[in-house]
């Protein structure tokens with residue numbers, strides 16, 4: 001593999017913004033239909049929820065992201081108060097994995113994305 | 128922390144911490160039209176002539192309005208210390224007069240309006256209707272632009288200020304004004320074979336009645352499903368007109384339904400159950416949902432989960448007005 005290909009982010013390799021828009025629909029649908037976690041996503045404003053999911057996907061695929069660790073903490077603090085824990089985090093990561101697989105993302109890239117997502121655990125759970 | 132000040136008609140008004148521009152102005156006696164207080168109806172539109180408003184105060188506004196500095200006063204909480212100069216939205220209002228008020232059913236009025244200048248809108252959008260004293264409420268347009276007169280379907284709410292006035296006092300010739308249009312629940316020509324799903328309860332039919340006729344006139348060829356829901360048969364209206372439309376267009380399927388009191392012609396049951404029975408696989412449809420918030424938001428979620436793309440889901444929630452505890456100003 002050439003260095004140029006290696007430097008390309010998963011985001012770019014997947015096809016950038018249009019690919020994220022497609023991925024977020026699949027991902028958000030999975031998250032909303034999972035009874036273990038759907039109550040954390042009950043916000044009636046689906047557009048806003050979806051755009052947050054998209055920002056998250058963009059971040060974990062290495063795209064141009066507006067998320068920082070600090071925002072992740074602040075954004076999830078109220079959910080941690082409502083009981084957000086490792087089990088919920090794992091469920092979201094699992095949906096992320098199956099979304100990427102369904103969209104035909106190559107295994108090594110999926111692994112890279114999941115590693116980045118895993119790195120957000122401490123911030124999301126406010127530890 | 129320094130205080131926020133809002134200047135309106137050459138006078139400065141201080142805002143309490145966390146207070147919206149609307150609440151602060153009303154509290155201090157400035158008349159600003161308003162209704163939902165939740166950023167949905169656009170009655171409280173104002174224009175910032177200097178100073179910054181947060182992005183949240185411009186959600187849902189057309190780019191042309193944003194560019195001119197318009198914002199929604201009810202959801203505008205400026206950053207502490209901001210000095211904001213504002214004016215009303217009079218420039219966006221069109222003088223109108225009531226042409227007729229007639230019953231469509233025991234609980235729904237058909238209100239027809241003429242405007243001094245033609246209103247540029249798409250069937251299914253909504254407008255703010257303003258009475259001369261500034262009372263404002265939003266109503267969806269049931270008419271098509273080519274019809275000239277604007278048509279509203281107004282449900283009579285017991286004790287309702289605007290609906291009560293329209294049903295008891297308003298007369299042909301009365302002056303009102305109209306602001307808008309707003310909303311993105313309308314038919315866009317194209318993808319003519321795509322199935323359309325329209326669902327609404329009560330006067331949620333108004334925009335759907337416009338959208339269905341717009342789609343048919345634009346040459347839509349895919350199947351069109353219209354689900355009209357009500358608690359009892361008395362809550363349904365325009366049923367004859369819609370049946371007639373369905374007779375003339377084989378691709379148009381009209382399905383009136385009620386929770387109790389169904390008959391041979393009217394299905395009985397919850398709207399989402401009926402929709403699932405008639406359209407079991409709605410992935411790939413374009414959907415339009417209008418009416419009370421509970422139903423619209425839950426249907427929207429169910430349709431998304433059953434495969435509809437968010438970009439194909441158009442919904443307008445008829446949020447009721449929320450009065451302030453110490454009501455003042457325009458109310």
Ligand SMILES: Cc1cc2nc3c(=O)[nH]c(=O)nc-3n(C[C@H](O)[C@H](O)[C@H](O)COP(=O)(O)OP(=O)(O)OC[C@H]3O[C@@H](n4cnc5c(N)ncnc54)[C@H](O)[C@@H]3O)c2cc1C
Pocket residue numbers: 162163167168253264265266267268280281282283284285286287288289290291330331333334419443444445446447448449
């Ligand atoms: C985008 C949008 C589009 C709308 N389109 C339409 C339309 O096409 N046709 C239509 O009839 N209405 C529509 N509405 C609702 C409309 O704007 C008014 O809220 C409604 O007509 C009541 O106004 P009112 O002045 O008669 O009653 P108000 O004086 O505002 O209300 C009296 C009391 O009744 C309560 N109330 C008001 N509405 C309801 C309700 N639906 N259910 C239960 N309680 C209620 C209020 O909270 C208040 O306590 C729409 C609202 C929005 C935001």
Ligand code: FES
Pocket residue numbers: 160161162163164165166167168169170171172199200201202
């Ligand atoms: S949008 Fe402000 S009062 Fe409805």
